[in-house]
Amino acid sequence: MQISKERKIELFIVGLLSLIILSSFINFRNIHVKFHNKTGEDLDSLIVAGTLIGHLKSNSSTEYIDFKEFRFDDELPYEQIISIINNKKTHQLNWSWCGTGRNTKSKGSYSFDLKKQIDEKGNVCLYLVEHNKKMFWEEN
Numbered sequence: 001m002q003i004s005k006e007r008k009i010e011l012f013i014v015g016l017l018s019l020i021i022l023s024s025f026i027n028f029r030n031i032h033v034k035f036h037n038k039t040g041e042d043l044d045s046l047i048v049a050g051t052l053i054g055h056l057k058s059n060s061s062t063e064y065i066d067f068k069e070f071r072f073d074d075e076l077p078y079e080q081i082i083s084i085i086n087n088k089k090t091h092q093l094n095w096s097w098c099g100t101g102r103n104t105k106s107k108g109s110y111s112f113d114l115k116k117q118i119d120e121k122g123n124v125c126l127y128l129v130e131h132n133k134k135m136f137w138e139e140n
Helices: 005-028
Strands: 031-037 043-048 051-056 065-067 070-073 081-085 088-092 102-105 108-118 124-130
Touching: 031 043, 031 051, 051 065, 081 124
Parallel strands: 031 108, 088 124
Antiparallel strands: 031 065, 043 051, 043 081, 070 102, 081 088, 108 124
16 A cells, blocks of 8 residues: 555644644743853853753853753742852852742743852852842842
């Protein structure tokens, strides 16, 4: 039994459309995040939310990166960050000890600035803030 040329074309188009719809569905279920390095330092071995970003030069940015989910404290980004600055390991700045506003988002597009802060122990820590915005403790 042979399949006609027209039937092959129909099956190809249906298969192609199915593949496009499936890839769109999978892609729209992710959260897309772009990071801007506003620390004033080059970041080596940058890891955000368990995903290796790698090297990020000072005042540069990444492309949009897909994450399955991303943690927030209310509307403020609150994800785990690890990096190396000047051969010293940094961690996330734990600026919030209350867990009532914690949530995860799994869709949408966001752009965040990576900034650094010295914690109460004198360690350099990193935190995220919406692109070109300031955290509530930063000077106006």
